[in-house]
Amino acid sequence: MSGAIDSILVEKRVFEPAPEFKAAAAVSGMEAYQALREQARRDPDTFWGDAARDMLVWRKPFTRVLDESDAPFYRWFDDGELNVSENCLDVHLSNGNADKPAIVFEADDGRVQTVSFRELHARVCRIANGIAGLGYRKGDRAILYMPMSIEAIACMQACARLGITHSVVFGGFSTKSLHQRIVDVQASLVITADEQMRGGRAIPLKAAVDEALAGPDTGRVRQVIVYRRSGGRVDWRDGRDHWLHEIEDGQADTCAPVPVEAEHPLFILYTSGSTGKPKGVQHSSAGYLLWAKMSAQWVFDAKPDDVFWCTADIGWVTGHSYIVYGTMAAGLTQIVFEGVPTYPDAGRFWDMIQRHKVTIFYTAPTAIRSLIKASSAAPETAPANYDLSSLRLLGSVGEPINPEAWVWYHQHVGGGRCPVVDTWWQTETGGHILAPLPGATPLKPGSCTLPLPGIEIDVVDEAGRSLPEGKGGYLVITRPWPAMIRTVWGDAERYVKSYFPPELGGAYLSGDSAQLDSDGYCWIMGRTDDVLSVSGHRLGGTEIESTLVAHEAVAEAAVVGRPDPVTGEAVVAFVVPKDELPGEADAPALAGALRDWVMREVGPIAKPREIWFGNAMPKTRSGKIMRRLLRIVAENGEITQDTSTLENPDALNRLHGPY
Numbered sequence: 034m035s036g037a038i039d040s041i042l043v044e045k046r047v048f049e050p051a052p053e054f055k056a057a058a059a060v061s062g063m064e065a066y067q068a069l070r071e072q073a074r075r076d077p078d079t080f081w082g083d084a085a086r087d088m089l090v091w092r093k094p095f096t097r098v099l100d101e102s103d104a105p106f107y108r109w110f111d112d113g114e115l116n117v118s119e120n121c122l123d124v125h126l127s128n129g130n131a132d133k134p135a136i137v138f139e140a141d142d143g144r145v146q147t148v149s150f151r152e153l154h155a156r157v158c159r160i161a162n163g164i165a166g167l168g169y170r171k172g173d174r175a176i177l178y179m180p181m182s183i184e185a186i187a188c189m190q191a192c193a194r195l196g197i198t199h200s201v202v203f204g205g206f207s208t209k210s211l212h213q214r215i216v217d218v219q220a221s222l223v224i225t226a227d228e229q230m231r232g233g234r235a236i237p238l239k240a241a242v243d244e245a246l247a248g249p250d251t252g253r254v255r256q257v258i259v260y261r262r263s264g265g266r267v268d269w270r271d272g273r274d275h276w277l278h279e280i281e282d283g284q285a286d287t288c289a290p291v292p293v294e295a296e297h298p299l300f301i302l303y304t305s306g307s308t309g310k311p312k313g314v315q316h317s318s319a320g321y322l323l324w325a326k327m328s329a330q331w332v333f334d335a336k337p338d339d340v341f342w343c344t345a346d347i348g349w350v351t352g353h354s355y356i357v358y359g360t361m362a363a364g365l366t367q368i369v370f371e372g373v374p375t376y377p378d379a380g381r382f383w384d385m386i387q388r389h390k391v392t393i394f395y396t397a398p399t400a401i402r403s404l405i406k407a408s409s410a411a412p413e414t415a416p417a418n419y420d421l422s423s424l425r426l427l428g429s430v431g432e433p434i435n436p437e438a439w440v441w442y443h444q445h446v447g448g449g450r451c452p453v454v455d456t457w458w459q460t461e462t463g464g465h466i467l468a469p470l471p472g473a474t475p476l477k478p479g480s481c482t483l484p485l486p487g488i489e490i491d492v493v494d495e496a497g498r499s500l501p502e503g504k505g506g507y508l509v510i511t512r513p514w515p516a517m518i519r520t521v522w523g524d525a526e527r528y529v530k531s532y533f534p535p536e537l538g539g540a541y542l543s544g545d546s547a548q549l550d551s552d553g554y555c556w557i558m559g560r561t562d563d564v565l566s567v568s569g570h571r572l573g574g575t576e577i578e579s580t581l582v583a584h585e586a587v588a589e590a591a592v593v594g595r596p597d598p599v600t601g602e603a604v605v606a607f608v609v610p611k612d613e614l615p616g617e618a619d620a621p622a623l624a625g626a627l628r629d630w631v632m633r634e635v636g637p638i639a640k641p642r643e644i645w646f647g648n649a650m651p652k653t654r655s656g657k658i659m660r661r662l663l664r665i666v667a668e669n670g671e672i673t674q675d676t677s678t679l680e681n682p683d684a685l686n687r688l689h690g691p692y
């Protein structure tokens with residue numbers, strides 16, 4: 034924990050909830066919010082215990098709410114048993130939701146397919162029976178590498194039904210990342226598709242799986258299930274590979290949900306850390322689902338008639354909590370979209386909101402910023418051309434939303450009438466942590482506002498001391514909550530080291546810096562580690578550096594983020610070649626080759642936007658690369674700062690780029 038934290042401007046506008054919205058909301062007004070917070074603070078056991086009994090169906094009731102005896106390895110409801118898929122699907126067969134659409138899927142090419150809760154339940158059961166028929170059982174682990182689809186959601190739910198722990202790998206990640214995750218999670222099953230369709234293009238998935246499985250340490254994988262999405266050509270290994278429709282075929286429409294212990298790992302999701310290797314964030318079954326469902330109901334003020342659209346991919350935690358689990362357990366009708374926001378044009382989101390009469394729309398600031406840009410370049414794609422009157426609530430997630438983008442979203446998309454819930458949370462938190470309750474919390478553009486009831490946060494200095502309002506510091510969560518990360522898969526030591534440094538006295542270290550204002554509102558300032566945020570996706574600078582260094586032409590590399598108006602940050606790489614420094618004529622070709630390399634090894638989102646070359650990296654006297662100075666070069670193209678503390682100040686003068 035070190036590094037200077039810069040201050041940010043604090044926005045002054047305040048938006049109170051509209052009286053009609055407030056009147057109809059489940060949590061109505063600040064007194065109601067404060068009362069819930071107080072209740073949770075006074076008697077957390079009763080607060081969480083009652084919630085878990087009210088909101089979840091248990092196979093074996095729990096007798097103990099929280100076991101802190103082995104902190105920070107917290108255990109919630111740990112002698113209880115339940116099944117997550119039963120709580121997401123079976124419950125809706127008898128509560129009036131059976132024939133309500135669970136998913137309205139829109140493909141890249143505009144084709145729409147709707148499934149009711151009853152149909153989805155049957156589909157999940159057939160798939161689960163098929164998977165069980167291949168010999169998989171509770172305790173096995175499956176990697177899912179799939180496009181956004183009803184099938185992907187059904188496969189996740191089918192795993193949950195059988196007690197198989199899944200780990201979804203984002204379809205935009207490459208073979209190497211996929212291989213790394215298959216090995217780390219010790220998967221015995223991989224579920225994929227032939228190809229995925231994005232913006233009219235087919236991108237192979239099965240081929241990447243084949244390549245990953247040809248790599249070392251993948252011998253545990255016995256079977257590969259393939260969803261036929263595009264009909265594109267695939268290589269086939271008889272005995273190992275199975276079509277999804279074939280394993281489903283002839284299976285019964287029912288499948289008894291397998292009860293699992295509350296702490297049974299529902300999923301492991303990898304996220305970039307500040308060192309090279311991604312961390313497998315392990316989540317529980319009961320605590321995770323409870324909070325995913327509760328937070329979905331509170332923050333989205335979910336109503337039975339809502340049509341909810343979260344644009345995240347299921348490869349990220351947002352897709353897990355607010356597509357596959359929390360929102361499904363809450364019984365919401367959901368839009369699931371395969372494609373990209375700019376295809377066939379930048380009006381796609383607005384057109385879909387209009388056609389599907391979406392009432393709650395949850396997206397990322399990077400998408401909002403790119404659509405602001407697109408709608409000024411091509412005014413016919415602007416939201417004003419569409420009927421967005423069905424919307425009643427807007428949400429934002431993934432990175433700080435700058436006040437300008439917030440206000441544009443509020444006015445141009447929400448017609449000035451929809452609250453904007455800016456939700457701060459992480460893969461590790463499982464669900465929302467800081468977020469407004471739309472019928473209660475006055476909104477300030479750019480602030481994720483206040484902790485949800487049951488959550489206690491603080492902003493502290495290096496020594497763990499609380500900082501006064503207006504002072505930037507480390508954002509920490511001071512009490513355990515049910516959906517928190519349980520451990521780093523296979524690396525308990527890393528869990529403790531990354532999230533519970535001793536100087537914090539037991540608080541969870543988020544890795545973000547923040548400040549609180551005089552109303553206790555939280556303003557997120559950014560990450561405190563080497564994690565980059567590109568289009569809301571966390572990328573490990575170290576991971577990209579290691580990849581560059583693994584290229585035959587590279588001796589040393591440093592990667593930094595440069596602020597970017599659309600993607601939040603852009604990846605900028607500084608490279609010291611092994612051989613002589615390329616001249617201006619050769620540099621573009623080498624830069625191109627390195628970009629392709631990173632794209633192939635890590636994935637397209639990690640591809641450096643710009644590459645600089647030098648014959649040495651600027652280093653401190655203790656030999657650390659000065660990324661802070663490289664960040665300034667990336668931003669301004671030159672250095673005006675004092676560089677006298679460097680071992681080799683000259684290195685900066687000999688950098689050339691960007692390419």
Ligand code: 6R9
Pocket residue numbers: 304349350351429430431432433434455456457458459460461481543544545557559560566569570571
């Ligand atoms: C849910 C998700 C987590 C990191 C987090 C922070 C940033 C997410 C934010 C936000 C400001 C918000 N972040 N939501 N920053 N305001 N509303 O995105 O999880 O992929 O693990 O990323 O994203 O930096 O630490 P994940």
